[in-house]
Amino acid sequence: MNRVSIPDYGIIYNWDGNPLSYSEYPQSVGQLLEKVYAPIRDTQVGAHFWCVGEQEAKWPSQDLPITGDAVGRVYETVWNMRMAESIRAMFERGEDPYGDIVRHGHDLGVDVWASVRMNDNHFWAVSSSDGEVTHRGKDPMWWWASRRKPLSVDEMTRTTASYLTQERKDHPQWTLGDTADPWAATSWNMAIPEVRELRLKLISEALRQADWDGVELDWQRHGFHLPTTDGFRLRYVLTDLQRAVRRLADEMARARRRPFHVAVRVASTLESCRRIGYDIETWVNEGLCDLIIPGGNSGTDADIDMDGFREILAGTQVKLYAGLDTDFRMRAKRLMPQAEWSDRWIRGEAAKLWDQGADGMYAFNWHANAETKRGLLTTVGSPETLAGSSKVYAAVHGSHAAQGTLRHGADRHDRIYAETPVTLYPTLTDECPVFHLPFHDDLAGAIHPVIHPGTHPDIELQIEIEHFSPTIDRVEVNVNGMDLGLPAVRNAAAEDPADPAMVSENSWLVWPLDPAQLSIGVQEVRVRLVERDERLSVALVIRHVEVHVAYSTDRLTA
Secondary structure (H helix, E strand, O other): OOOOOOOOOEEEEEEOOHHHHOOOOOOOHHHHHHHHHOOOOOOOEEEEEEEEEOOOEOOOOOOOOEOOHHHOOOOOOHHHHHHHHHHHHHHHOOOOHHHHHHHHHHHOOOEEEEEEEOOOOOHHHOOOOOOHHHHOOOOOOHHHHOOOOOOOHHHHOOOOOOOOOHHHHHOHHHEOHHHOOHHHOOOEOOOOHHHHHHHHHHHHHHHOOOOOOEEEEEOOOOOOOOOOOOOOOOHHHHHHHHHHHHHHHHHHHHHHOOOOEEEEEEOOOHHHHHHHOOOHHHHHHOOOOOEEEEOOOOOOOOOOOHHHHHHHHOOOOOEEEEEEOOOHHHOOOOOOOHHHHHHHHHHHHHHHHHHOOOOEEEEEOOOOOOOOOHHHHOOOOOHHHHOOOOEEEEOOEOOOOOOOOOOOOOOOOOOOOOOEOEEEOOOOOOOOOEEEEEEOOOOOOOOOOOOOOOOOOEEEEEEEEEOOOOOOOEEEEEEOOEEOOOOEEEOOOOOOOOOOOOOOOEEEEEEEOOHHHOOOEEEEEEEEEEEOOOOOOOOEEEEEEEEEEEOOOOOOOO
């Protein structure tokens, strides 16, 4: 079948369905549309991906459990009740919510795709004593440090919880069980033929709910589909389901006589794709997808293998959009407010990804209203609008859920080439860790003519070191082979007016950089331990390495 390339969208915005809980029950379709499109309207977003399905059908179905059925329509939280009962009420009133979502997007000039989570596993949150129910509304990050054990397959069979369908409980042998990390034990095992049949049935029904412009198979929500050691060997079974969906999409395209596109969200590196079981080469060579979106399973992965993906896509019509997720894996007590830092970091990532050949940006889990992400959604959609905006360029940070915590293993395939955090040890030959930072501001204005000559930004190298004793400890730092000399030592506590302390455990070492020290592309930063305070038994740890670019005439607020 002859297929056409997808349009240039600039930014794709993935809405994960949460707006169904953003108004009081019974939510009207008008309220839903306002929540859905408030962040998208008058931005660079050219496509909206609406999450239409995870485990249960969010529409009337004769063959699948409907949202709310898993708990007999008696819910653990108000949040879950609003989501399930509001969508059910819309259909009971004879309304067409998904059709309206598509039509409203088209009226705004935005394409609208159905997004299906292929193996969503939020069952780790199920607990009556220490789980999402307990923490809902109090601490949205409770799961990061929680040491509660994940839901086991045995517990699953006797647990009643939203989205935990009876079919899954009746067939525990269809889950990954002890062949995967405990966090993913209750995920479907896609090697089981019946599981793939179930997923195809849900996808088929979902695609008939509206006149969608395409379908996204969100393989990364969550990226655990096969036994841990068998992903590469069994990759053919994921291709089997991918091919079945492509055939379904082609049938729909022929029936309506216009394209029906297929997107896949996969891991950020080809190495991780192979380990999980995503056969990207086959999917591209057989035309099983029109759009590839590399992204992290848990938070933004700043190490997308753009060169590797571009090599596979060369000579094809398949587009490559770079995944941008949340910043929570990068959070630290910095010298500026976290929200301001986060926006600058996302802009730095976007500038890098455009220069590396991305066809567009993909925003996931941004959960915005009309204002909260507008500064990003009106700038990251093109290199030209990023010009002259303040940015942060950072070394890839590999923070993962610790051993023994609830989410340990959830990010096993993310940030596999991370360079921080790293312990700074003495060495025999002056060897030291080397950090690779992107830099994609053309200070001469050759690429970004918005920047006028003579308006160069202030540029700083900032390195956070854990357990740093400023009176004794000394490190030698150079950038691209040039020694930087002594830094200014700054402390986040001292610069936080709400903090009564003047010092904290970590220090930020700061050097001003001359633009002549940097060039477009990768910068090498070397950090060598020279002297360590002998009164301390704990080692120094390089937590974050960042280049900050601040324009005094920045037209953005962050």
